[in-house]
Amino acid sequence: MKILSKSGDRIEFLASPAEDGLRRGDYLLVSENGRKLLVQVIDIEYAELPGMLEDTLRELASESVSLKSFDPFRVGSLLMDLKDSRLVIGKFRGAIEDGSLRNDLLWLPSRLSSRIEKASPELLEELSGSRGRRPIRVGECMGGGIMISAEDLDGRLTIIIGKKETGKSHLAKLLITALAEYGARIVVLDVNGEYLALSKRIDGSRSEIAEKHLVLTPGKNFKVSIEDAGLKTILDILQHIRNTPANSLREFVRIWKLVKKVEGKITLKGLIDALSRVQIHESIREALLSRLLSLEEIGFFDEESAIRLEDLLNSLRDGGIVVINLSRSLAHGRRIVVEYLLSRLSALLTRGAIDPIFLLAEEAHLYLRETYWEDLVTRMRHIGLFPILITNQPNCIPESVYRQADNVFLFNFTNEVDLNYISKISRVDSETAKRIAKALPPRHCLIVGKAVNDLPIVVKVDQIPLMTMGETKLLFKLR
Amino acid sequence: MLNLSNIYKHIKPNKIWRSWGMAAQHPQLSWVESAFKAFLEAGSKSLLEAEGRRLYLGCDDNLDQDEWPQELLEILEENGVKAISVDLEAEPRQVVAIDTSSIRLSLSSKGIVIALRGSMVTRSSYGLYIEVFGPFIAYITEENILELLSSMLGGVSSLDYCSKDYQLYNSVQKVLASFLEKRLQEHAAERFRDSILLFDGSLSAGPLDNPIWLVSRILEKARPRGNDVLAFSKTSILRIWGELLTSLKLDARPPYIVDLTWAIERIEMRVKVLGRTYLAKLYDGLGGFRVDASTRRGAEEVFGSLLKSDALIHGYPETLILAHDYCSFTKIDVIAMQSLLKRLGVEFSRSTSIRDLLFNPLDGDYRS
Numbered sequence: 001m002k003i004l005s006k007s008g009d010r011i012e013f014l015a016s017p018a019e020d021g022l023r024r025g026d027y028l029l030v031s032e033n034g035r036k037l038l039v040q041v042i043d044i045e046y047a048e049l050p051g052m053l054e055d056t057l058r059e060l061a062s063e064s065v066s067l068k069s070f071d072p073f074r075v076g077s078l079l080m081d082l083k084d085s086r087l088v089i090g091k092f093r094g095a096i097e098d099g100s101l102r103n104d105l106l107w108l109p110s111r112l113s114s115r116i117e118k119a120s121p122e123l124l125e126e127l128s129g130s131r132g133r134r135p136i137r138v139g140e141c142m143g144g145g146i147m148i149s150a151e152d153l154d155g156r157l158t159i160i161i162g163k164k165e166t167g168k169s170h171l172a173k174l175l176i177t178a179l180a181e182y183g184a185r186i187v188v189l190d191v192n193g194e195y196l197a198l199s200k201r202i203d204g205s206r207s208e209i210a211e212k213h214l215v216l217t218p219g220k221n222f223k224v225s226i227e228d229a230g231l232k233t234i235l236d237i238l239q240h241i242r243n244t245p246a247n248s249l250r251e252f253v254r255i256w257k258l259v260k261k262v263e264g265k266i267t268l269k270g271l272i273d274a275l276s277r278v279q280i281h282e283s284i285r286e287a288l289l290s291r292l293l294s295l296e297e298i299g300f301f302d303e304e305s306a307i308r309l310e311d312l313l314n315s316l317r318d319g320g321i322v323v324i325n326l327s328r329s330l331a332h333g334r335r336i337v338v339e340y341l342l343s344r345l346s347a348l349l350t351r352g353a354i355d356p357i358f359l360l361a362e363e364a365h366l367y368l369r370e371t372y373w374e375d376l377v378t379r380m381r382h383i384g385l386f387p388i389l390i391t392n393q394p395n396c397i398p399e400s401v402y403r404q405a406d407n408v409f410l411f412n413f414t415n416e417v418d419l420n421y422i423s424k425i426s427r428v429d430s431e432t433a434k435r436i437a438k439a440l441p442p443r444h445c446l447i448v449g450k451a452v453n454d455l456p457i458v459v460k461v462d463q464i465p466l467m468t469m470g471e472t473k474l475l476f477k478l479r
Numbered sequence: 480m481l482n483l484s485n486i487y488k489h490i491k492p493n494k495i496w497r498s499w500g501m502a503a504q505h506p507q508l509s510w511v512e513s514a515f516k517a518f519l520e521a522g523s524k525s526l527l528e529a530e531g532r533r534l535y536l537g538c539d540d541n542l543d544q545d546e547w548p549q550e551l552l553e554i555l556e557e558n559g560v561k562a563i564s565v566d567l568e569a570e571p572r573q574v575v576a577i578d579t580s581s582i583r584l585s586l587s588s589k590g591i592v593i594a595l596r597g598s599m600v601t602r603s604s605y606g607l608y609i610e611v612f613g614p615f616i617a618y619i620t621e622e623n624i625l626e627l628l629s630s631m632l633g634g635v636s637s638l639d640y641c642s643k644d645y646q647l648y649n650s651v652q653k654v655l656a657s658f659l660e661k662r663l664q665e666h667a668a669e670r671f672r673d674s675i676l677l678f679d680g681s682l683s684a685g686p687l688d689n690p691i692w693l694v695s696r697i698l699e700k701a702r703p704r705g706n707d708v709l710a711f712s713k714t715s716i717l718r719i720w721g722e723l724l725t726s727l728k729l730d731a732r733p734p735y736i737v738d739l740t741w742a743i744e745r746i747e748m749r750v751k752v753l754g755r756t757y758l759a760k761l762y763d764g765l766g767g768f769r770v771d772a773s774t775r776r777g778a779e780e781v782f783g784s785l786l787k788s789d790a791l792i793h794g795y796p797e798t799l800i801l802a803h804d805y806c807s808f809t810k811i812d813v814i815a816m817q818s819l820l821k822r823l824g825v826e827f828s829r830s831t832s833i834r835d836l837l838f839n840p841l842d843g844d845y846r847s
Contacts, residue, residue, distance in 0.1 A: 078819055
């Protein structure tokens with residue numbers, strides 16, 4: 001392999017077909033006189049050779065005729081190699097000096113005499129490894145293990161994206177179980193019921209995480225009091241989810257305060273009773289009553305068997321995974337639960353009533369209202385709510401979220417429109433993201449960001465022995 | 480892997496050839512190896528001399544044919560000419576076209592490294608059959624010129640010339656290519672029967688690259704086997720003959736041929752043409768070709784059979800074009816052969832052009 005050219009951060013190598021075995025994402029080390037350059041392979045193409053069109057046309061035309069060749073010097077085999085010469089496209093990731101990766105060094109190795117070899121797994125581990133004390137093994141790259149650390153996710157915005165069935169949830173499970181083992185608390189918004197069986201191993205036995213795994217199903221074992229939710233949360237629900245007009249909301253605030261004053265506490269039943277009796281415009285009464293009755297109907301607000309979120313979270317002293325099972329909820333019920341959760345967690349964190357928490361939100365666009373995105377990546381993150389967002393529809397996440405993401409685990413995408421969205425990730429150049437994402441096999445992802453010391457790494461994600469529950473129920477499998 | 484199939488190993492032999500027993504007409508490996516054994520040995524030996532030597536790149540593969548003198552035009556205008564109609568009722572026949580190509584790969588103060596390749600294209604009612612011979616590579620120096628030339632001719636012990644007759648940097652490449660071509664022509668003349676053998680160039684004999692004895696021997700071998708030889712000359716002739724036809728205002732519609740042997744004989748020429756020389760205008764477009772013919776049948780019948788058997792592209796037989804295509808060198812061929820030489824220990828430098836040094840000192844080296 002020889003260096004052919006360098007333009008900006010793009011480096012091209014000429015390679016013979018015998019040097020096959022490179023994968024997208026592999027690292028090459030170009031060294032000369034003790035200095036080293038780290039280059040990541042992002043694609044491999046055929047080299048453009050002079051006269052190639054003419055030669056290929058000739059070969060093509062020869063396919064329909066009988067042809068024999070007497071080639072005493074075996075030039076033919078050399079020709080074959082030449083015609084199959086590869087153009088390896090790489091991205092400059094930095095020069096290595098004193099064991100650290102630097103981008104500010106102006107040095108180019110010799111085209112002819114520099115030595116080009118695959119980077120060792122140890123080197124990659126050293127360069128990409130973070131300084132955290134809580135390692136999480138994610139998978140392997142170029143034959144070596146790739147570790148990130150729990151600290152790299154702590155206080156960060158993490159995104160896991162990729163098309164369906166590429167292994168996103170699998171990685172998410174790997175991350176949250178590791179975080180929980182280190183004592184972190186994670187709230188999982190589970191719309192597909194994929195995280196319900198983390199307490200079981202594939203063989204059906206109890207998993208190590210079983211003690212820390214808690215499934216809450218809204219309306220069943222997850223009910224809250226409306227007073228605990230608070231006026232602001234209920235107003236948000238009425239305004240954003242139930243589209244309540246402003247004048248009705250004003251009346252609702254008045255009634256809320258009235259009930260509090262008369263009864264000393266707020267209950268959903270008390271609010272409905274008050275609304276039925278109080279003197280109010282009939283249309284507003286109707287509007288508010290229908291909405292409160294629908295809240296009552298989902299069974300989530302129930303003063304008698306309500307649990308206190310802060311008590312529940314604080315009971316998980318050694319960490320735990322709280323799965324909010326939204327798989328059975330209807331769309332608006334799902335949004336009410338999420339609205340409550342975010343609002344409540346935000347309030348609890350601001351008050352310091354609970355420790356910082358991770359929030360794993362899968363397909364968040366299905367239940368997260370527009371105004372929350374910005375709040376998630378700015379304010380909430382600062383008060384201690386660290387989102388891990390998972391989606392297969394990159395266009396559903398606002399651009400600002402990509403730009404502020406600290407860690408991105410990028411799985412396969414083939415659609416150009418999707419690829420254009422992911423190219424907005426600010427921690428990696430768009431060419432790398434597009435070229436690598438397009439060709440990632442299932443269970444392989446490109447990690448960019450703090451978790452890998454800003455050295456993009458393609459990882460084959462490790463298997464975890466936990467029951468997945470993410471599979472689609474199939475008709476023919478049942479018969 | 481058998482050398483014969485190195486390059487085109489993915490192309491399977493045409494079933495028709497085998498099923499009709501045509502394989503017997505095609506050269507066995509033993510023939511190819513034995514025919515070029517002497518040259519391969521001499522060539523390989525010569526390449527050993529190139530080991531460790533610094534050679535320069537920047538070559539020219541132009542192999543122009545001799546042009547006919549301009550005074551021929553004046554003679555024809557004085558005497559007038561008559562067109563002979565091509566016999567369109569003639570029977571179709573097997574057509575075999577032979578061509579060779581050569582290229583200079585590099586040069587040094589002592590000699591040059593050249594590569595030669597020949598091809599033979601056979602077209603019959605069964606389809607096309609293409610054979611490629613080479614590339615043959617040799618490092619030619621003043622010391623080994625005669626050995627290499629002689630070995631190319633299968634070990635002819637004494638050529639009529641001494642090494643000083645060959646200009647190392649000019650004519651020897653052309654001579655060696657011509658000798659390879661003659662070997663293939665001779666082989667075709669012996670191997671095929673009742674075929675039309677198409678050669679590239681002319682049947683002129685006399686210059687160093689076309690010894691009379693050799694050209695005569697080929698034609699003598701072709702005749703008893705019922706083969707007719709047509710040699711098409713394409714270089715520069717097309718333009719001259721186009722003008723000629725226009726000025727003579729022949730009262731004929733193509734396809735026709737014009738016998739110009741008498742005119743050629745009247746001109747004092749350095750070479751002897753074996754056979755008859757025609758201006759062949761086989762299609763309706765502009766111009767025509769000089770065709771030297773050595774035939775047992777009437778020329779009009781042979782040309783008629785050619786028209787029935789082969790496609791013409793601008794009046795030129797397609798099999799000859801194919802033969803040219805399959806022997807000519809592409810840039811990738813050159814790169815491959817130069818890489819082979821590097822493996823043999825040759826070091827390359829880019830030659831310096833005085834023109835570029837003077838006029839294009841910055842980028843002249845890369846200008847075409």
